[in-house]
Amino acid sequence: MKTRHRRFAFIALGIASAGLACAFVLNAFRANVMFFVSPSQIASHEETRTQRFRLGGLVERGSIARDADGRTVRFIVTDERASVPVTYAGALPDLFREGSGVVAQGRLGADGRFHADEVLAKHDEKYSPPQLERALREVRASADTNTGTRR
Template sequence: MKPRHKRMALVGAGVALLVGAVALVLNAFSDNMVFFFTPTQVAAKEAPQNRTFRIGGMVQDGSLQRQPDGTTVHFIVTDTAHAIPVTYTGALPDLFKEGKGVVAQGKLREDGVFAASEVLAKHDENYMPPEAAHALEQARKAQSTVVQ
């Protein structure tokens, strides 16, 4: 084999390895990507089925129900325009309360209930996740244009 052919073979192998590595990285990246949706977007069927995503808004007053097992809770996340029921099994953050901002990560079940695997709550009196704050503002604007 001539030196020129050896170089071409090495370059070809290097390119193949690089393409393989890039493909693996992109595949891992797409598997771990989690998108944020508002209750209005979920109600409009814009959220993916059988894929993990985040839903955010406010915990609707009077919607928190704790089950007898002590770890399962049901509550409703709303953006004032639409509401989505959520179920979660696990320890809730200490600052989780009705009427406060929340972001839940999980999957939407066939029955329309969001099965959360993780629940995130605000960390001080003035904080709300930026996505949730934006969603609530958009819902308020849409609701005020409908009312007028």
């Protein structure tokens, strides 16, 4: 009878340990989940102001302004239907420019301005590295020379 109780205690302890481990893992996932929000969703009040999220869209043309400290940048992110002003203090990625895609991570302030702590520039799916483009041009040029065609 004693071995049956001991076996039951080990099984119950194993199940409880597995449940506790699952709870820790799920809590860690929930803490690291970052939602992606568009300017239109912010305009329609679908976002929450207390939560960190990622704002994505295009950098509006003519909206980039740098503060006197040279570190703080203000710009507007748009999705062609709505716009959100963004403030960011830090180094911007090389691909960041007006009209390009951007993802900013941070919080929406009470003033309606998005305060970013990280900015990522996006490129379209047609992007290829300059070295590859150069190599392809050279291959095409040599093929055209060999076949006698012109472009």
